[in-house]
Amino acid sequence: IRDRAIAAFSASDKKWILDLLSDADLPVEDLNDEKLKNFLIAKDTDRSVLGVVGIEMLGENGLLRSLTVHPSFRGNGLGHLLTRTIESFARQNGVRTLYLLTMTAAEFFAKLGYEVTRRDKVPEPIRETEEFQNVCPVSAVCLLKVLGVK
Numbered sequence: 001i002r003d004r005a006i007a008a009f010s011a012s013d014k015k016w017i018l019d020l021l022s023d024a025d026l027p028v029e030d031l032n033d034e035k036l037k038n039f040l041i042a043k044d045t046d047r048s049v050l051g052v053v054g055i056e057m058l059g060e061n062g063l064l065r066s067l068t069v070h071p072s073f074r075g076n077g078l079g080h081l082l083t084r085t086i087e088s089f090a091r092q093n094g095v096r097t098l099y100l101l102t103m104t105a106a107e108f109f110a111k112l113g114y115e116v117t118r119r120d121k122v123p124e125p126i127r128e129t130e131e132f133q134n135v136c137p138v139s140a141v142c143l144l145k146v147l148g149v150k
Contacts, residue, residue: 016049
């Protein structure tokens with residue numbers, strides 16, 4: 001991981017990001033440039049995108065989005081690093097609690113301190129996001145993590 005850089009979204013990375021997310025069977029239909037501006041990208045030394053994570057910030061609450069790592073780089077801590085980095089980014093921007101929906105990664109996030117919560121307990125601005133309303137199925141696991149303040 002040491003020779004890789006985590007950078008903010010750049011328009012030149014958009015195709016890479018959408019391809020990586022699509023390959024991981026993660027939703028991309030609602031990811032416009034406005035939402036992508038709060039994405040972080042892990043790049044290899046050749047500038048190829050190895051991993052991605054994003055956040056939708058809605059006041060003191062945030063919706064963690066689209067964490068994935070290229071299959072050939074999984075298992076080396078990059079997913080943890082991306083999660084910790086987006087948590088720090090969220091905290092610096094006033095987000096106190098992060099929420100997420102997942103079909104496949106509940107155990108991964110539980111190891112990072114996320115707890116299962118009911119969808120109807122999620123604050124209204126998060127419930128009204130496109131991801132909650134239309135993108136993720138109701139069978140997705142809903143998790144939260146209280147970040148506190150920095």
